[in-house]
Amino acid sequence: MDQELTQIRQLQEKIALYEDMKAYEQLYNLLYPGLHRFACAFVKSPDIAQEMVSDVFIKLWQIRGRLMGIENLKVYLFTLARNFCYNYLTQQFKKVVLSLDEADPEVLIHFDNPEELCISADAVEKIRTAIRQLPPQCRIIFQLVKEEGMKYKEVADVLHLSVLTVRNQVAIATKKIVALLPAGVSERLLKT
Known part of the structure; x- marks a missing residue:
């Protein structure tokens, strides 16, 4: 994970300092899948989620001169995606912003390489x-x-929750998942 953060920071610098389109494309390719799944959980449409993520990267390019002032670009982009989704839903449905409990996180369930996990x-x-x-x-x-x-x-920053809430929710999820898995498999999953 530290390697990914280092890579993101390097791409961030290239975009901010040199307006490097190749670095912008690499950052897009690196973060698009996760941002898309995240947006899908809120807007419940892969096509709309794609638009939301595109808007995130358009905004990123528009503020490229100020990127060096952003400490954690990944968190910033997920927060931006959440805000774009909230704005879209508010505009579309003319109602109060969707809460996390109403989101459809089913689209977030994704395993890139089960073989790698030996599962x-x-x-x-x-x-x-x-x-x-x-x-x-x-x-x-x-x-x-x-x-x-x-x-x-x-x-916690992205979802406007306390760190304690996040920690507790991960613990709850982990306990429920581990309870359904054979021994050995759960340990490999939890290490990822």
């Missing part, structure tokens, strides 16, 4: 089932921490 297809299905059974907010928090590799503080 059988049966275990993957058990994990998916366990994750689907989690409350929506708990699922989103679990995805951001375990899949996107964010720290509790970063997730």
